[in-house]
Amino acid sequence: xxxxxxxxxxxxxxxxxxxxxxxxxxxxxxxxxxxxxxxxxxxxxxxxxxxxxxxxxxxxxxxxxxxxxxxxxxxxxxxxxxxxxxxxxxxxxxxxxxxxxxxxxxxxxxxxxxxxxxxxxxxxxxxxxxxxxxxxxxxxxxxxxxxxxxxxxxxxxxxxxxxxxxxxxxxxxxxxxxxxxxxxxxxxxxxxxxxxxxxxxxxxxxxxxxxxxxxxxxxxxxxxxxxxxxxxxxxxxxxxxxxxxxxxxxxxxxxxxxxxxxxxxxxxxxxxxxxxxxxxxxxxxxxxxxxxxxxxxxxxxxxxxxxxxxxxxxxxxxxxxxxxxxxxxxxxxxxxxxxxxxxxxxxxxxxxxxxxxxxxxxxxxxxxxxxxxxxxxxxxxxxxxxxxxxxxxxxxxxxxxxxxxxxxxxxxxxxxxxxxxxxxxxxxx
Numbered sequence: 001x002x003x004x005x006x007x008x009x010x011x012x013x014x015x016x017x018x019x020x021x022x023x024x025x026x027x028x029x030x031x032x033x034x035x036x037x038x039x040x041x042x043x044x045x046x047x048x049x050x051x052x053x054x055x056x057x058x059x060x061x062x063x064x065x066x067x068x069x070x071x072x073x074x075x076x077x078x079x080x081x082x083x084x085x086x087x088x089x090x091x092x093x094x095x096x097x098x099x100x101x102x103x104x105x106x107x108x109x110x111x112x113x114x115x116x117x118x119x120x121x122x123x124x125x126x127x128x129x130x131x132x133x134x135x136x137x138x139x140x141x142x143x144x145x146x147x148x149x150x151x152x153x154x155x156x157x158x159x160x161x162x163x164x165x166x167x168x169x170x171x172x173x174x175x176x177x178x179x180x181x182x183x184x185x186x187x188x189x190x191x192x193x194x195x196x197x198x199x200x201x202x203x204x205x206x207x208x209x210x211x212x213x214x215x216x217x218x219x220x221x222x223x224x225x226x227x228x229x230x231x232x233x234x235x236x237x238x239x240x241x242x243x244x245x246x247x248x249x250x251x252x253x254x255x256x257x258x259x260x261x262x263x264x265x266x267x268x269x270x271x272x273x274x275x276x277x278x279x280x281x282x283x284x285x286x287x288x289x290x291x292x293x294x295x296x297x298x299x300x301x302x303x304x305x306x307x308x309x310x311x312x313x314x315x316x317x318x319x320x321x322x323x324x325x326x327x328x329x330x331x332x333x334x335x336x337x338x339x340x341x342x343x344x345x346x347x348x349x350x351x352x353x354x355x356x357x358x359x360x361x362x363x364x365x366x367x368x369x370x371x372x373x374x375x376x377x378x379x380x381x382x383x384x385x386x387x388x389x390x391x392x393x394x395x396x397x398x399x400x401x402x403x404x405x406x407x408x409x410x411x412x413x414x415x416x417x418x419x420x421x422x423x424x425x426x427x428x429x
Contacts, residue, residue: 059112
């Protein structure tokens, strides 16, 4: 049966799942209506989104190994039920005006659906596209970035026409159907399967079993004992912190820093979503040709320069160009990550390893916004924040260089430490 599956339809199924859970990035459309209707203040409303991102990372890390065990279809189905249930419970919470139930529905249950749904299709796509990992994972993760572009106007329309609670009910049912449709088609490829473009290689030297680009085939527990796992975690933490910091204060920052109007700043926020999504497919596709480690070196070298320049920028157009460029690399980091994990640790337990790495997202989701808020409260300026994150990006740049050197050392066989398994894997730590 699996032999008859079309890998491009598998990719489309993954996109359907990520488009659905990506609607979380449209959460801002609910903030003012919820405050106006129920009197919840901005911090109370925002906390639900923070809880959702926290549980995204926690559930991805906790259930990553189960995703590998259950398979993508069952995992995506569970994610669909959890995510849709979170939205339906949110609708009920708004009806009965219960903030705690809202946190439970949107934050905890919905967040768990986010985490499981995010990693469910990714390891499967990597296995279906061993020849084009970056492109495949980029398509899926682009769906997550683009989900807000669809959900934002749709949710805003329903809020005005049928009310907030009914909007959550409608979205819950719609996303349940869309995610279940995606889950129904997505499966792992048969053991030893390779695309036609690689069949000759597989027959000649059995490269189908272990891609030459993969440093090893590791379990999740083995991966976390390597230096390169923690190097990658640090790289993702800083990249995400830098991007999500800008996202969290984009509108007020644009108004204060370069004098943009409220309307213009709001438009900029919408366009940021486009560049976030575009960067996910652009950079991950490019990584197939220039290499994943080189892509992250590019990210950090460019971003640290841009962050150092931001305090001196006073022109609104230049300011927006810089922000948009940073957002492409923010999105590109997410989409390049699964393919990079495959390169470093193989596909043996890619979903579980991906889940562990995504704890960097949870940590950055708290660190970035809280840091910019704390510094702004102390200095009444965003400039200090730019310099601080520029310094962090210098650290990330050095970390990326160390990663590249580590990969080179392993490939050349000069690593001194003992191996941890028969896959010629180095234990560092």
